[in-house]
Amino acid sequence: MKTRISLALLSLFCLTTMNSFAQERLVQGIVTTFDSITIVGAEVMVKSSKEIVKTDSLGQFKVTVNGKEKLKISAKGFISQNVKLDEKTKLVAVNLKLKAGVKAREYAVGYGYVKDGERLNALAQMTxxxxxxxxxxxxxxxxxxxxxxxxVQSNGDIIIRGQNSINLSSAALIIVDGVQVDKSVLGTLVPTQVKSINIIKDGSAAIYGARGANGVVLIETKKGMDD
Structure with missing residues (x-):
């Protein structure tokens, strides 16, 4: 009888152990700011195990997790962010918000989180x-x-990089919740509906094509965050 109980307990232990290992998986990710600037040396902590890894020179990281998990991503001068992972999550993209003020930018560059200081200073954010x-x-x-x-001109144009041409428009491209919109949309947006405004002045705007040459105004609404 004791032998049967022992074998049953052993089988249960083995099954539990196998299930535990079966759930264990590698999660890879990248940490950026302003959507395209990679953050080097940001801390990524696995909440359950308290394991901490840092992002590499490309802003990338790898952690081992088990089942559902939470990650905390932090870097001095940035607003920390918590990320929930389900059992199937394998890739994570985290965009940390830079804190307001000059000091935050000094930390970002001085601590080596952002390698391209000029590029960072060509960006502005307000939340x-x-x-x-x-x-x-x-x-x-x-x-x-x-x-x-x-x-901000009287006709509603937003000028970021100055007047580039007498004949061609120098107005910035306006993106609201990831969608390119006409400047008239600014007249219908209520400030209390807006979560953040990002201004892109430099080559980072190239990802938006030729229209981004005059700079880009990125607006994130509270409604857009819930979608």
Whole structure:
């Protein structure tokens, strides 16, 4: 009788162990800021095991997880982010938000998180955590004077890189929740509906094609985050 019980317990132990190993998998990821600038040396912590790895020179990382898991990604000067993984997650892309203020940018470059300081400084960001968007009547008032070198013209054009041509438009490309829109959309957006505004001034805008040559205004709405 004891032998049968022992064999049953042994079988149960083996089965449990096999299931545990079967769930264990490798998760790979990349950490960026402003969607395209990779972050080097960011800490990626596996919540259950407290294991910490750092992103490599390409902003990439690998961790071993078991079943459902949570990762915490952090870097000085950036807003930490928690990521939930399900049993099938194998690839993760994390975009950390840079904290407001000059110090955050100094940390990003000084600590080696961002290798291309000039590229970072060619970008600007404002979120509703930095500024109370509800105090502005419209998007034009919200953007006017908030970003260095950015002009809001009377016809609704947003000028980021100055007047490039007398005959051709110098207006920036406007992207709302990942979709290219006409400048008239800014007149219909209510500031309290907006989560963040990113201004791209340099070569990073090249991913948006020829229209991005005048710079890009990236607007993320609260509704867009819920979709």
């Amino acid at each position: 509703n955590n930095d500024v109370d968007f509800s105090q502005y009547a419209n998007m034009y008032d919200l953007m006017r004077g908030r970003f260095a070198g950015v002009q």
